[in-house]
Amino acid sequence: MIKKILCFCGSGLGTSFVMEMNVKKALTNLGISGVEVNHSTIDDVMPGAADLFVCSADLVANAEKAGKAIGIQNMVSVQEMEEKLKAVFEA
Amino acid sequence: MELLKKENVQICDAAANWREAIRIAVKPLEEHGYVESRYKEEIISNVEKMGPYIVIAENIALPHARPEQGALKTQIGVTLFRKNVVFEGKDMPARLFVTLAAKDSNSHLDALMEISELLSDEATVEKILNAPDKEELYQYFAN
Numbered sequence: 001m002i003k004k005i006l007c008f009c010g011s012g013l014g015t016s017f018v019m020e021m022n023v024k025k026a027l028t029n030l031g032i033s034g035v036e037v038n039h040s041t042i043d044d045v046m047p048g049a050a051d052l053f054v055c056s057a058d059l060v061a062n063a064e065k066a067g068k069a070i071g072i073q074n075m076v077s078v079q080e081m082e083e084k085l086k087a088v089f090e091a
Numbered sequence: 092m093e094l095l096k097k098e099n100v101q102i103c104d105a106a107a108n109w110r111e112a113i114r115i116a117v118k119p120l121e122e123h124g125y126v127e128s129r130y131k132e133e134i135i136s137n138v139e140k141m142g143p144y145i146v147i148a149e150n151i152a153l154p155h156a157r158p159e160q161g162a163l164k165t166q167i168g169v170t171l172f173r174k175n176v177v178f179e180g181k182d183m184p185a186r187l188f189v190t191l192a193a194k195d196s197n198s199h200l201d202a203l204m205e206i207s208e209l210l211s212d213e214a215t216v217e218k219i220l221n222a223p224d225k226e227e228l229y230q231y232f233a234n
Contacts, residue, residue: 010141014155014191017200018147018207041157042141058142058180073183075147076211 002068002089005037006050009059012041018075019054026082032089052088054081094167094202098123100229102222105174109143110135113154116170116188123166126192130161143178146185150220151210152176155191165198167191167206171220171228186220206232 005023009015016039023037038050045053045066052070053063060071070084099119106112117131133156138145147153156162168190175184189206193199209232210216222228 009144010137011155011157011160013157013193013196013199014153014203015144015147017203018153021204021207022211056142056144056147058144074149076151076207077148078211 002051003035004050005035005052005054006044007037007039007054008042008045008063009039009056010042012039012044015056015075016040019072019081022075022078022081023054023085025078026085029078029082030086030089032085094165094199095169095229095232096123096166097225097229099125099166099168100225100232101169102171102225102228103173106172106176109138109176109178112152112170112172112176112185112188113138116152116154116168116190119170120166120168120190120192125162125164125166127161127163130156130192133157133160138178143181146178146181146183148210148216149183150186150216152178152185152188153191154188155193158194158196162192162194165192165194165202167199167202167232169228169232171222187216 007016007019020039047066052068057071063069074080114131120126134154145152170188172186177184219231
């Protein structure tokens with residue numbers, strides 16, 4: 001069960017926040033509720049910090065060490081976010 | 092958008108490399124006192140350490156670092172390069188640089204939300220990339 005999603009980037013205040021907004025929009029579009037979404041820096045990425053990590057495609061290898069993760073190419077695209085989240089939630 | 096001032100909008104032909112592009116994109120904010128002179132180098136060092144996570148989509152970069160890395164006041168700058176800027180290890184080049192200075196973790200979020208909305212529309216991005224002059228470039232973000 002995915003109850004907690006953490007979006008992260010190198011600094012924790014730009015890219016990660018844009019992703020957080022789009023994760024929230026994508027979840028709404030997918031009809032998924034009751035998921036906590038936050039944004040932070042790569043320093044907070046550790047096992048147990050979230051059920052799913054979302055980051056830019058460049059950082060996904062780091063995230064996978066901590067748990068389930070998806071890497072995003074286009075961070076302003078709600079569509080890409082939706083497709084990738086759908087695959088994880090349906091898995 | 093309240094956080095963007097016309098004095099922080101610019102159009103440049105090309106940058107020698109991505110490091111130069113970041114220095115150019117931060118320059119207006121530095122000249123107008125929104126960031127310390129070390130801010131640009133902190134951004135470059137973040138990218139060197141963590142990869143080009145600031146390239147948020149095809150053609151779009153969002154150069155930024157942490158408040159404690161030299162951001163003095165919250166502000167946004169917009170730089171459009173006519174020629175592609177290539178980041179090592181990234182197959183998406185960038186031309187539109189939206190530089191972000193955030194003095195804390197919250198004061199920039201509304202502006203960032205607006206920017207993200209604006210740039211999520213590909214047709215709008217196309218228009219912005221082809222803005223003929225600084226005035227028109229500014230208007231896309233101001234309205």
